[in-house]
Amino acid sequence: MFKKLKIFISFILLFLHSITLSSLSAQESFLIGSIEERCQKALDYYLTRPDLETEYFRRLEFCINTVKDVSPEGYETNPIISDFFSKYGVNGRTRVQVHQGVDIIGYANEPILAIADGVVLETALADCVGPNVVIDHGLSYDNKRLITIYSHTGDYLVKEGQKVKRGSTVAKLPEKIEYPCMARVRHLHLQIGQQYCEKKDKNTWGCGFFIKDLYSSLNPNNFWLKDNGKVRCFEKDRKYKQGVLTYPFKCKKK
Numbered sequence: 681m682f683k684k685l686k687i688f689i690s691f692i693l694l695f696l697h698s699i700t701l702s703s704l705s706a707q708e709s710f711l712i713g714s715i716e717e718r719c720q721k722a723l724d725y726y727l728t729r730p731d732l733e734t735e736y737f738r739r740l741e742f743c744i745n746t747v748k749d750v751s752p753e754g755y756e757t758n759p760i761i762s763d764f765f766s767k768y769g770v771n772g773r774t775r776v777q778v779h780q781g782v783d784i785i786g787y788a789n790e791p792i793l794a795i796a797d798g799v800v801l802e803t804a805l806a807d808c809v810g811p812n813v814v815i816d817h818g819l820s821y822d823n824k825r826l827i828t829i830y831s832h833t834g835d836y837l838v839k840e841g842q843k844v845k846r847g848s849t850v851a852k853l854p855e856k857i858e859y860p861c862m863a864r865v866r867h868l869h870l871q872i873g874q875q876y877c878e879k880k881d882k883n884t885w886g887c888g889f890f891i892k893d894l895y896s897s898l899n900p901n902n903f904w905l906k907d908n909g910k911v912r913c914f915e916k917d918r919k920y921k922q923g924v925l926t927y928p929f930k931c932k933k934k
């Protein structure tokens with residue numbers, strides 16, 4: 681009798697173990713901060729959608745194979761999943777229009793840092809896209825206006841009209857992915873235009889999404905990449921030249 685019970689219990693344990701293994705929450709545990717782990721966390725929308733398991737694995741694979749690690753030597757930071765001018769979206773689908781911004785994946789509630797000093801023009805919810813923070817970062821080193829849209833954010837940490845310092849947290853990445861344009865992948869879309877649409881001009885001709893030059897945006901990489909192709913991370917107590925940008929996520933020492 682006892683033996684039978686023992687067999688029964690081990691059978692149950694084995695069964696439970698296999699369930700855990702096949703569930704989305706218990707995939708291989710990757711190294712903290714590794715590309716694999718970052719992709720997995722950016723896709724945690726799927727944790728509550730076991731019915732989309734096939735899609736999850738496809739997107740995880742796309743993410744791992746696609747992201748660009750821009751971390752400087754000895755540091756790690758959030759990788760870019762869809763770069764400026766990319767033909768593909770964060771979900772691997774072909775875009776209708778080449779990408780006008782940079783998409784950077786991240787964890788739930790991760791702080792989004794101001795890429796330079798500036799003034800908050802707007803915090804606004806947009807259909808499909810979700811929450812946005814728009815900041816006037818003044819002029820670039822080559823005298824271009826830097827009207828920057830931080831999209832697909834979670835909670836705002838700044839108010840309209842507020843002055844912000846480079847490296848300060850302007851918003852957090854969302855915990856839940858609720859808006860369709862986020863494409864089930866947690867990421868910051870950062871886009872730089874030069875002509876801001878005043879609120880009164882909103883939704884008038886040419887003013888669809890905060891800026892007038894929606895399809896002639898500036899490439900953020902031109903302002904935050906260093907000669908070695910790695911990003912300039914924000915460092916406290918460091919002086920930056922006017923018009924130079926720093927990456928919108930923290931860089932951690934390895």
Ligand SMILES: [Zn+2]
Nearest residue numbers: 781782783869
């Ligand atoms: Zn984007």
